[in-house]
Amino acid sequence: MRNSDPKRLLVSIHDVGPGFADPVERLADQLENRLGGPAYAMLVVPDHWNAHPLKRGTAFATRLREWADRGVEMFVHGWFHKDSAEHTGVAALKARHMTASEGEFLGLSEAEAARRMADGRKLVEDVTGRDVAGFIAPAWLYGPGALVALRTSGFRLAEDHWRVWQPASGRIVSRSPVITWASRSTMRTASSLAVAAAARHTFHPLRDVRVAVHPGDVTKPSLLASIDATVAAFAERRRPARYRELLDDR
Structure with missing residues (x-):
């Protein structure tokens, strides 16, 4: 039986959309078995790589609403997820080494970032019938334009690799690194397995632990x-x- 320790476990499934319906279902089942129910979040991509649009009235849209009705939190996770911008300097290093053309919001202008955020929110809320929990950029990468747009977006929460914060005020509501896994290469997989194994022994003192699966x-x-x-x-x-629950912390 779990104790009454105030320490929290925050779990999320990324890249949720019709193109990944089967793996998302499998991950959701595995998480619910361990968590004892739908105490996790889904990060929804409206049109993954411009190839898998989320459409109202489809089987996946119905499934998404069912998850939301059961208590699964929904975040807007970009629009395309794909990064098509040309980068220089630090942004180029992030785009090259931290993700494989997945950092959609790294190079967007403020206006374009704001438009995609608003459109994503409208679609996800229309499909689920519920307010979204917040916005999380693909690959947790935010460029200057995205950060400015986020402050006036109306989203209550945002997240990157190291923190969760309230965009309007900038108040940080959780500090913790994300435990995640990589499947793109044998080396990245081995590294992520080693990091997760170490985290299972070293992260226990943290107030919050965040786990993200793909x-x-x-x-x-x-x-x-x-x-x-x-x-x-x-x-x-x-x-x-x-x-x-992080919004209630003072």
Whole structure:
């Protein structure tokens, strides 16, 4: 039985959309088995790589609303997820080394970032029938334009690799690195497995632990096993929580 420790476990499934319906379903089932219910978030991409649009009235839209009705939090996760901008300087390094053409909001202007944020919010809220919990940029990468747009977007929460914050005020509501996995290469997979194993032993003093999984994780049994072991290890010592609870912290 879980104790009453105020420490929290925040879990999310990224890249949720019709193009990844089966792996998202599989990840949701695995997480619910470990968390004891739908105490996790989904990060919804409205049109992944301009190839998998989320459309009202479709089977996946119905499934998404069912998850929302059961208490799964929904975040807007970009629009296309794909980064088509040309980068220089630090942004180029981030685009090259931190993601594989996935940092959509790294090079957008303020106006374009604001438009995609607003359109994404409208679509996800129309599909689910509920307010979104916030906005999280693809690959957790925000360029200057995106950060300015985010401040006046009306989203209550945003997240990057190291923190969760309130965009309007800039108030940080959680400081914790995200535990995540990589399936793109053998080397990246091995590294992510090692990091997750270390985190299971070293992250316990943190007030909040964040775990993020992706559809690609289901392609490798080693990643699924690591995800299961990691979520189980933290769920035994802390309470699975929802992001909206962070808004109540003072």
